[in-house]
Amino acid sequence: MNNETAKVFQEQIGYVFKNPDLLEQAFVRRSYSQEHGGENNEVLEFIGDKVLDFVVVKLLAERYGSFASENDHYDPNSDWDEFVSDLDEGQLTEIKKKLVCRHMLAKRIRMFGFQYALIMGKSDVDQNAQDNESVQEDLFEAIIGAVALDSNWDLAALENVVDLMLEPLFYLDEGFDNEINYVELLQQWYQKKYHRIPLYEYPKWLSWNIQRSNHRQGNISCKLNLVFENGKAEEFEATGYTKSEARMVVAEQAYRYLDECNMLFTVFDEIGEPSMDRAINQLQELYQKGYIGEPWYEFSESYDQDGNPVWRCECHVDGQKRYHYDYYSSKKNGKKDVAYKMLCDIFQNWEIDDET
Numbered sequence: 001m002n003n004e005t006a007k008v009f010q011e012q013i014g015y016v017f018k019n020p021d022l023l024e025q026a027f028v029r030r031s032y033s034q035e036h037g038g039e040n041n042e043v044l045e046f047i048g049d050k051v052l053d054f055v056v057v058k059l060l061a062e063r064y065g066s067f068a069s070e071n072d073h074y075d076p077n078s079d080w081d082e083f084v085s086d087l088d089e090g091q092l093t094e095i096k097k098k099l100v101c102r103h104m105l106a107k108r109i110r111m112f113g114f115q116y117a118l119i120m121g122k123s124d125v126d127q128n129a130q131d132n133e134s135v136q137e138d139l140f141e142a143i144i145g146a147v148a149l150d151s152n153w154d155l156a157a158l159e160n161v162v163d164l165m166l167e168p169l170f171y172l173d174e175g176f177d178n179e180i181n182y183v184e185l186l187q188q189w190y191q192k193k194y195h196r197i198p199l200y201e202y203p204k205w206l207s208w209n210i211q212r213s214n215h216r217q218g219n220i221s222c223k224l225n226l227v228f229e230n231g232k233a234e235e236f237e238a239t240g241y242t243k244s245e246a247r248m249v250v251a252e253q254a255y256r257y258l259d260e261c262n263m264l265f266t267v268f269d270e271i272g273e274p275s276m277d278r279a280i281n282q283l284q285e286l287y288q289k290g291y292i293g294e295p296w297y298e299f300s301e302s303y304d305q306d307g308n309p310v311w312r313c314e315c316h317v318d319g320q321k322r323y324h325y326d327y328y329s330s331k332k333n334g335k336k337d338v339a340y341k342m343l344c345d346i347f348q349n350w351e352i353d354d355e356t
Contacts, residue, residue, distance in 0.1 A: 001020075001023070001024045001027065001117065001119070005117060006020055006023055006024070008197075008199065009023065009114065009117070010023070011199060011200070011201070012112055012164070012197070012199070012200070013143065013147070013161050013164055013165055014160050014161055014163075014164045014202070014243055015147050015150075015151070015157055015160070015161050017146070017147075017150050018150055019150050022044075022146040022149060022150045023143075023146055023150075024119070025039055025040070025041055025044060025142075025146065026041050026044050026139070026142040026143045026145070026146040027041065027114075027117055027118050027119050027139065027142075028040045028041050028119045029041065029118060029119065029120045029121065029124050029129065029135070030042060030121075031120055031121030031122070031123045031124040031129075032119050032120050032121040032124070033121075034121060035121040035122065036121075041138065041139070041142035041145075042138075042142075043145070044141075044142040044143075044145035044146050044149070045138045045141045045142040045145060046141075046145070047144075047145035047148055047149065048140070048141035048142055048143065048144030048145030048146070048148065049141045049144075049145075051144050051145065051148045051158060052100055052140075052141060052144050052162065052166075053096075053100065055155075055158055055159055055162045056096055056099050056100055056162070056166075056168060057096065058159075059159075059168055059169075060087075060092055060095060060096060061085075063172065064085050064086045064087045064092065065083055065084060065085040065086070066083075066084055067081050067082070067083055067084070068080065068081050068082045068083075068084055069081045095172070098171070098176050099166065099168055099171060102133055102134060102137045103133060104166075105136065105137040105140040105141070105166075106133035106134075106136035106137050106140070107184075107288070108140060108165055108166055108167075109136040109137075109139050109140050110136060110288070111183070111184050111187050111188070112165075112187070112197060113187070113191055113196070113197045114139060114143075115130040115131070115135070115136050115139060116130060118130050118135070118139065140165065143161075143165070144158070144161065144162065144165075147161050160243065163242055163243065163244045164243055164244050164247070167181070167183065167244050167248070169242070169244065169245070170244070170248065181248075182248060182251040182252040182254075182255045183247055183248055183251040184290075185251075185255055186198060186251045186254055186255045186258075188289065189255075189258065189264065189265060190226075192265060192269075192270060193265075198224055198226065198251075198254070199224075199225075200222050200223070200224050200247050200250065201222070201223045201224070202220065202221065202222055202223075202243055202246070203221050203223060219239060220239060220240055220241065220242060220243055220245075220246050221237060221238070221239050221246060222237065222238060222239070222240070222243065222246035222247045222249070222250045223235065223236070223237045223250070224236045224237070224250045224251070224254055226254055234254070234257060236250045236253040236254050236257070237250065238250045238253060267286070267291060267350070268347075270285075270289065271285050271286060274340060274343040274344050274347060275340075276336055276337070276340045277336070279336055279339040279340035279342075279343045280335060280336060280339045282339075282343055283295040283315075283317070283339055283342065283343055286346070287317075292317050292318075292319065292320070292346060293317050293318025293319035293320065294317070294318045295315065295316070295317045295318075295339070295342070296315075296316050296317075296318075297313065297314060297315055297316070297335055297338070297339075298313075298314040298316070299311055299312065299313055299314070299331055299334075299335075300312045301331075308329065309329065310327050310328070310329065311327065311328050311329070311330070311331045311334050312325060312326075312327055313325060313326065313327075313328055313331065313334030313335055313337070313338050314338060315335075315338035315339050315341070315342045317342060317346070320342075320345075320346070322345065323342070324338045324341040324342045324345065325338060326338060326341075
């Protein structure tokens with residue numbers, strides 16, 4: 001990992017490593033260490049998994065709980081000062097599960113584009129392991145583990161990194177079904193357009209205009225410069241009470257600017273017209289980008305009167321009432337065909353919605 005790449009990563013997670021080797025180790029897969037020697041990220045992943053759980057549980061306890069003495073209805077004559085939570089154990093467990101599940105952590109890694117910097121051996125390269133959600137989840141946890149060790153378990157540093165990498169407060173405030181996360185939307189656009197991620201800066205001093213207009217909206221400033229292919233550049237700046245909040249405000253400003261200038265991609269721009277050969281991957285891409293629920297397939301085998309195999313292939317998409325099925329002599333070709341029919345169905349419905 002070169003110095004410039006390391007610098008970009010550290011700026012995006014809000015932490016500067018004293019030992020840069022730990023940052024690089026977080027990106028090293030076992031397949032690489034088996035071929036070239038050295039250490040990999042598996043132990044860092046283990047550490048990060050536990051640290052992430054702790055930071056998220058602490059956040060949930062502080063957000064939904066308090067001691068009885070802090071409650072307006074607390075009896076000052078009581079001998080008890082118990083911990084009171086607005087949510088029960090089951091509700092807290094469900095929220096925590098959603099925040100740290102594989103899909104969430106993988107989605108956040110993809111948002112930063114960190115998976116493309118993985119250091120992998122030939123077997124992983126051949127299998128495009130960087131696109132695997134399990135591998136992306138491991139990378140997220142390994143980065144947290146590297147920060148924990150490098151910072152000597154500095155809780156404030158860890159909370160800051162989790163805040164920027166995971167943005168838990170956004171999901172707690174807006175819900176897990178809210179698709180309008182402007183940081184994610186902007187980064188998806190920038191990666192598609194320029195094959196890199198927008199870089200946010202957190203200057204120590206606020207510009208005079210920001211001080212005057214946003215002085216009651218937190219004192220952490222975030223700046224973003226977008227440079228377009230025609231050489232035109234736009235600068236956005238805002239403040240928040242946390243780095244992630246300031247970043248979200250800046251991203252929304254930039255995204256709305258792109259929308260006003262008619263520069264945003266349509267879904268057709270993003271994945272192309274439906275293609276029989278690419279239909280399975282196109283459905284998966286729509287799911288990863290948050291346009292549709294998760295696609296899944298069912299297969300059952302029978303035989304015709306001549307003893308030849310016949311496959312019933314089904315394609316389902318979570319949230320879609322209609323599913324597609326048919327009978328095929330080839331399971332592989334059947335999966336492609338039902339995926340293509342489902343894709344065409346989804347696109348047709350979107351076109352009808354646009355017309356109405």
